[in-house]
Amino acid sequence: xxxxxxxxxxxxxxxxxxxxxxxxxxTERALAYIKADFPVxxxxxxxxxxxxxxxxxxxxxxxxxxxxxGDYEFGTSDLVGGQYGYRRRKVVxxxxxxxxxxxxxxxxxxxxxxxxxACEQGFTLIYDEFTRSRPEANNVxxxxxxxxLLPLPxxxxxxxxxxxxxxxxxxxxxxPEEYAGVYRSQDALxxxxxxxxxxxxxxxxxxxxTQAKSGLSAYESEHIVNLVRRVRVAKSSGLTPTVRACxxxxxxxxxxxxxxxxxxxxxxxxxxxxxxxxxxKDERERVREIIEGTIGTY
Numbered sequence: 001x002x003x004x005x006x007x008x009x010x011x012x013x014x015x016x017x018x019x020x021x022x023x024x025x026x027t028e029r030a031l032a033y034i035k036a037d038f039p040v041x042x043x044x045x046x047x048x049x050x051x052x053x054x055x056x057x058x059x060x061x062x063x064x065x066x067x068x069x070g071d072y073e074f075g076t077s078d079l080v081g082g083q084y085g086y087r088r089r090k091v092v093x094x095x096x097x098x099x100x101x102x103x104x105x106x107x108x109x110x111x112x113x114x115x116x117x118a119c120e121q122g123f124t125l126i127y128d129e130f131t132r133s134r135p136e137a138n139n140v141x142x143x144x145x146x147x148x149l150l151p152l153p154x155x156x157x158x159x160x161x162x163x164x165x166x167x168x169x170x171x172x173x174x175x176p177e178e179y180a181g182v183y184r185s186q187d188a189l190x191x192x193x194x195x196x197x198x199x200x201x202x203x204x205x206x207x208x209x210t211q212a213k214s215g216l217s218a219y220e221s222e223h224i225v226n227l228v229r230r231v232r233v234a235k236s237s238g239l240t241p242t243v244r245a246c247x248x249x250x251x252x253x254x255x256x257x258x259x260x261x262x263x264x265x266x267x268x269x270x271x272x273x274x275x276x277x278x279x280x281k282d283e284r285e286r287v288r289e290i291i292e293g294t295i296g297t298y
Contacts, residue, residue, distance in 0.1 A: 008123065009067055011059035016212045020205040023053070026196065030057045030171075033194045039145055039170035041190075044198030047242030049209075050173040053198070054126050057171060064123045066114040070132030072181065076140050079115040080152065115140070119150045122167030131174040131182045138189060145170065145192040203229065206243045214250025220260040224249050227294045231275050234290050235283065245274050262298045271295065 019027070030040045030053075040057070042050040058065050068079065118125040130138060143149050150162040172193060177184050201209070203225060211221040228246050235241070249270050253259070258266040271291050276284045 008117070009065040011055050011065050011124075013059055014056075017052075017056060018205065018208045018212050020202075020208055022202050022205045023056075026053060026198075027057055027060065030196060031060055034061065034169050034171075037169075039172065039193045041172040041174065041193045041195040042198055043174050043176070043195050045240065045242065046175055046179070047239075047244035048198045048200060049243065050198060051126075051128050054128070054171045054173055058124045058126060061124055061169070063167060064121070066118040066123045066125050068114050068125065068127045068130075070127065070129040072132060072134060072183075074133040074137040076137055077113070079113055079137065079140055080150070081112040081116050115144070116150060116152070116162065118170075119144060119162055119164045119168050122165030125168070125170045127170060127172045129174060130172045131177070131185050133183070135183055135186050135189075138185065141170070142186075142188055142192065144168075145189075200232065200240075201243055206246055209243050210246040210250045213247045214254050216250050216254055216260070220253070221246075221250060223260040223298050224253075227271060227291065228275070230290055230294055231287055234287060235279075239278070241275055248274050260298060262296050268292070268295055 030042075033040050034057070042053055044050055055065070071078075112120070115125060117123065140151065143151060144164055148164040150164060152159050152162055170193075174185070175182050200206075206225045206229070207218065207221045210216070210224055211218055214221065216224075224246050225243075228241050228243075228249070232240050252270050253267055256266050256270075258264045258270075260267050268291070272288065275291060276287050279287060
């Protein structure tokens with residue numbers, strides 16, 4: 001769970017977080033790069049746990065977190081800050097009764113956004129799906145990560161630059177470039193970060209995660225993971241099912257009071273709903289055959 005204090009999160013270890021040897025190795029690698037002052041970038045398909053892993057690594061650092069979620073409408077001000085709204089000051093002078101004197105002053109109010117807050121306070125910045133923002137919006141990160149300076153408009157307290165706090169670090173996540181709505185990031189930015197490519201977890205980790213998130217037995221979780229992994233190998237189009245599919249099947253199965261066995265029609269229907277969506281007709285039939293054949297052995 002993560003507690004929230006205004007725009008800042010305080011990461012805490014999740015009670016149901018699964019840390020197998022595979023996950024522990026990823027965590028230790030990421031922490032080693034961060035301690036050597038290199039930002040970390042988790043890259044991989046949707047559903048492999050990039051954001052969860054980013055928060056887990058951030059929790060090990062023990063510092064508050066500023067979270068940004070990439071958006072194609074982002075500009076630099078959405079990261080750094082800008083002038084929002086106005087402050088109005090009005091003075092009415094009735095010193096002489098027959099004379100009315102007024103003095104009005106309107107000034108814009110500067111508000112820091114999360115990147116500036118993280119750089120100034122030494123927080124951990126988690127920039128989730130950063131490649132969904134246009135590359136030019138992320139240009140400000142170049143000087144932050146290389147020179148340790150954040151360029152600022154002069155209207156921000158008269159400062160042109162902010163020296164980045166020594167405890168500041170960044171953890172970024174992204175989907176593959178072929179995904180819809182994803183931009184290719186600048187080579188200069190990729191050169192300043194260490195990318196850890198994430199694929200599908202090993203079977204032991206997927207079973208442990210499915211069991212922890214769904215509350216099913218290890219035996220039933222193994223059945224679900226085995227089925228999803230078989231479908232994963234067979235699919236040639238559409239999204240490849242990840243551990244997220246295992247969690248969905250497991251949670252709904254638990255909610256319905258059903259079991260991962262051949263005689264349970266609800267189990268079969270849940271698997272068909274989750275694993276055959278958005279497939280062309282021929283592949284849907286092939287995946288359906290795999291599901292039916294695999295479940296029939298349970």
